Amino acid sequence: MADPHVKSEVKEEKSEGIFAGLNRDTFDHSDPSEYMEKFKKGISPQLVAHISKDKDEPEWMLHQRMKAYEYFTRIPLPDWGPSLEKLDFDEICFFAKAADKKGGYDSWDKVPAYIKNTFDRLGIPEAEKQVLAGVGAQYESEVIYHSIEKELEEQGVLFLDMDVAVEKHPELVQKYFMKCVPANDHKFAALHGAVWSGGTFLYVPKGVKVEKPLQAYFRMNAMNMGQFEHTLIIIDDGAEAHYIEGCSAPKYGSNALHAGCVEVFVGKGAKFRYSSVENWSKDTYNLNTKRAIIEEGGIMEWVGGNMGSGVTMLYPCSILKGRNSRADHLGIAFANAGQTQDTGAKIFHLGENTSSRIVMKSISKGGGKSIYRGDLRIVKTAKNAISQVECDALILDPISVSDTYPNIKVDNNSATVNHEARVGRLNEEDIFYLTSRGIPVAQAEAMIVNGFINPIVRELPLEYAVEMNRLIELEMENL
Amino acid sequence: MNQFKLPFSIEHPSKKDFVLAKCYEEKRECYKLTIPAQKQLEEAIYIKLKPTANDLDLKLVIELGEGSSATIIEDWSNEVKSPTIHFEQHIKCQANSNLKYIVLNCSSQKTEMTEKRTSDVASDAKCHIYTYHFGSKKLDSQLTQTASGRNAEINTDIIAKSATDQDLSFNCEHEYAEKQGAGEVGMKGIAQDKAMLSFDGMVNIKQTGGGSAGYLKQETLNLSPNTTVRAVPGLKIDTNDVKAGHSAAVRNLNDEDLYYFGARGIKKEMAKKLLITGFLGKELKKIKEHKTAYETIRKLI
Numbered sequence: 001m002a003d004p005h006v007k008s009e010v011k012e013e014k015s016e017g018i019f020a021g022l023n024r025d026t027f028d029h030s031d032p033s034e035y036m037e038k039f040k041k042g043i044s045p046q047l048v049a050h051i052s053k054d055k056d057e058p059e060w061m062l063h064q065r066m067k068a069y070e071y072f073t074r075i076p077l078p079d080w081g082p083s084l085e086k087l088d089f090d091e092i093c094f095f096a097k098a099a100d101k102k103g104g105y106d107s108w109d110k111v112p113a114y115i116k117n118t119f120d121r122l123g124i125p126e127a128e129k130q131v132l133a134g135v136g137a138q139y140e141s142e143v144i145y146h147s148i149e150k151e152l153e154e155q156g157v158l159f160l161d162m163d164v165a166v167e168k169h170p171e172l173v174q175k176y177f178m179k180c181v182p183a184n185d186h187k188f189a190a191l192h193g194a195v196w197s198g199g200t201f202l203y204v205p206k207g208v209k210v211e212k213p214l215q216a217y218f219r220m221n222a223m224n225m226g227q228f229e230h231t232l233i234i235i236d237d238g239a240e241a242h243y244i245e246g247c248s249a250p251k252y253g254s255n256a257l258h259a260g261c262v263e264v265f266v267g268k269g270a271k272f273r274y275s276s277v278e279n280w281s282k283d284t285y286n287l288n289t290k291r292a293i294i295e296e297g298g299i300m301e302w303v304g305g306n307m308g309s310g311v312t313m314l315y316p317c318s319i320l321k322g323r324n325s326r327a328d329h330l331g332i333a334f335a336n337a338g339q340t341q342d343t344g345a346k347i348f349h350l351g352e353n354t355s356s357r358i359v360m361k362s363i364s365k366g367g368g369k370s371i372y373r374g375d376l377r378i379v380k381t382a383k384n385a386i387s388q389v390e391c392d393a394l395i396l397d398p399i400s401v402s403d404t405y406p407n408i409k410v411d412n413n414s415a416t417v418n419h420e421a422r423v424g425r426l427n428e429e430d431i432f433y434l435t436s437r438g439i440p441v442a443q444a445e446a447m448i449v450n451g452f453i454n455p456i457v458r459e460l461p462l463e464y465a466v467e468m469n470r471l472i473e474l475e476m477e478n479l
Numbered sequence: 480m481n482q483f484k485l486p487f488s489i490e491h492p493s494k495k496d497f498v499l500a501k502c503y504e505e506k507r508e509c510y511k512l513t514i515p516a517q518k519q520l521e522e523a524i525y526i527k528l529k530p531t532a533n534d535l536d537l538k539l540v541i542e543l544g545e546g547s548s549a550t551i552i553e554d555w556s557n558e559v560k561s562p563t564i565h566f567e568q569h570i571k572c573q574a575n576s577n578l579k580y581i582v583l584n585c586s587s588q589k590t591e592m593t594e595k596r597t598s599d600v601a602s603d604a605k606c607h608i609y610t611y612h613f614g615s616k617k618l619d620s621q622l623t624q625t626a627s628g629r630n631a632e633i634n635t636d637i638i639a640k641s642a643t644d645q646d647l648s649f650n651c652e653h654e655y656a657e658k659q660g661a662g663e664v665g666m667k668g669i670a671q672d673k674a675m676l677s678f679d680g681m682v683n684i685k686q687t688g689g690g691s692a693g694y695l696k697q698e699t700l701n702l703s704p705n706t707t708v709r710a711v712p713g714l715k716i717d718t719n720d721v722k723a724g725h726s727a728a729v730r731n732l733n734d735e736d737l738y739y740f741g742a743r744g745i746k747k748e749m750a751k752k753l754l755i756t757g758f759l760g761k762e763l764k765k766i767k768e769h770k771t772a773y774e775t776i777r778k779l780i
């Protein structure tokens with residue numbers, strides 16, 4: 001007969017979830033990086049050509065990379081937002097491979113043991129078994145593992161490493177690649193266009209509904225690494241999918257850079273949710289660009305949590321092109337000591353009867369600075385557009401900062417726009433209520449913060465909601 | 480008093496209750512109106528800009544001594560037809576003083592105006608600025624109030640109507656530099672025809688401004704398909720012991736309300752007029768006791 005104690009332990013472990021045991025060591029752990037000896041720091045046209053050659057890319061992609069590099073040299077750094085003064089491009093390694101397997105391995109057993117161990121600690125293979133329909137795992141500049149459920153493959157769903165997609169589906173990729181985020185959009189879109197490597201390509205055919213989420217996890221390991229994965233997602237008419245992005249890196253006390261790019265095309269009547277749990281190390285500059293174009297009747301949902309990075313500049317953007325299309329932006333940002341979380345949303349209403357909703361929650365602690373920056377535009381053609389924006393900020397101590405800079409421009413008199421923002425501290429009465437019931441102050445504060453972010457967290461699948469809560473707990477405990 | 484030629488007239492039953500002087504600040508000519516300490520003025524001081532078609536460059540300093548109180552009305556009639564107007568104003572409210580400052584701007588819709596207004600409000604003092612702006616072809620207005628003393632109260636109400644091809648831009652900031660400050664910014668406007676109307680607001684609570692409460696509210700009625708409306712409600716909060724918030728709304732008249740009027744036999748145009756009057760009416764009531772100003776604005780609405 002089985003030992004009843006062992007049974008109960010197993011049950012408890014399951015009920016806590018895959019990510020409940022995450023701790024700071026999980027993220028800060030670093031693997032040996034001897035492979036870095038082969039790769040140089042800094043960016044040059046030679047490096048751009050080398051990346052293209054290494055991937056055996058078609059001519060058009062090399063041409064596009066070189067053009068993007070030219071934009072990168074000409075476009076200045078943004079003259080607004082947090083300071084990027086300490087970001088030294090000569091100190092960043094823009095391309096490095098830990099394993100040489102294009103498209104990644106199709107089984108975790110084939111992945112080099114030390115890399116697999118890292119992803120095991122992060123709970124990715126376990127999540128794949130329990131809740132996901134497919135997984136992509138990137139380590140440094142290239143994808144090292146990729147899988148998708150057979151059933152979905154049979155329905156025509158393509159879930160591939162981006163490098164493989166360029167090789168196997170060149171027409172589809174060429175049609176959409178950097179059409180939503182052109183390389184001359186800004187400095188970091190240009191940089192991305194020049195040195196992008198790895199990432200995910202997802203195509204969901206017409207009418208196919210992918211019920212379980214697909215996940216990609218991006219891990220930087222070496223010091224001064226740069227990661228520039230490209231995510232291209234096409235949700236064809238009437239299709240539905242949910243994609244989850246996770247990321248992390250160990251802390252070295254020396255700058256790292258993440259300038260990924262996410263392009264999403266939501267077809268007529270299609271529905272897509274993009275969730276991300278960002279936890280880069282606090283010496284990372286996270287200068288990511290995410291944008292979606294939504295056709296008639298399409299729905300785009302962005303759900304994001306920004307907990308890591310020293311400096312984040314991230315404003316997911318929805319272009320509501322088709323009539324009756326809709327976008328929801330839900331986000332959390334936690335700015336702890338030394339962090340600037342400059343996040344927000346951009347929404348462009350172009351079509352008739354389009355609607356949007358932005359709900360942002362931020363927490364500032366230990367001198368951290370959280371900034372909401374929004375850009376909402378309703379053009380002449382967007383008759384009867386509706387938009388609702390809500391921003392709430394909690395400042396946990398007297399030295400932390402919260403700023404809100406929304407920009408609303410309306411060129412249409414049939415539009416209805418509402419924006420509300422509130423800033424405050426933890427309610428002393430709530431803390432008193434909890435502590436009078438024997439709950440220690442720190443735990444009471446954490447509980448109130450968890451309640452504050454709950455409207456966003458509950459939009460995530462249970463396992464990832466647990467992960468988000470755990471990350472908030474780690475920030476609250478200063479771990 | 481009034482030994483020099485003024486670009487404005489001053490009306491008040493007792494001109495001995497305050498001092499008007501001409502002075503120079505950074506080599507620029509300016510006029511300084513001082514309300515002595517502890518002086519409580521019951522009647523409003525009426526500053527009426529004189530009719531002119533010449534360019535105007537004017538600086539006005541208002542100083543309220545400790546414990547004094549006053550209401551000042553600054554009136555720009557449509558006889559002010561200057562092609563360009565540069566107006567600068569600084570208000571200084573000493574401790575425990577109380578100022579109500581009303582700006583009625585109905586200047587010609589051919590003028591291009593830039594104005595920069597600032598206030599510095601000391602401990603336990605109050606400064607409430609009301610701006611009713613209907614004039615100007617192009618306006619760039621910047622208004623910054625600073626609560627520089629403990630318990631200072633700063634309030635600003637900006638009410639604007641932008642029609643035809645007017646381009647009105649308002650930028651208003653409330654800065655709380657000392658503890659226990661309080662105040663609200665209200666920006667309310669109507670845009671119609673081919674007009675542009677921009678409200679840029681900011682509540683800025685410094686690290687030294689703990690215990691302050693600051694709010695910002697922007698509301699715009701957008702009545703025509705060719706208007707452009709911009710709303711930027713900002714918050715900059717550098718400490719945690721605060722109550723701060725903002726809201727912004729841009730909309731047209733509510734169809735249901737129009738239907739309600741229609742169902743009671745009121746024609747659409749009249750219904751619109753009533754709804755617009757209702758939209759701005761609350762703001763107008765705030766100056767009801769100043770009959771001349773009240774009537775001027777009521778007619779314009």
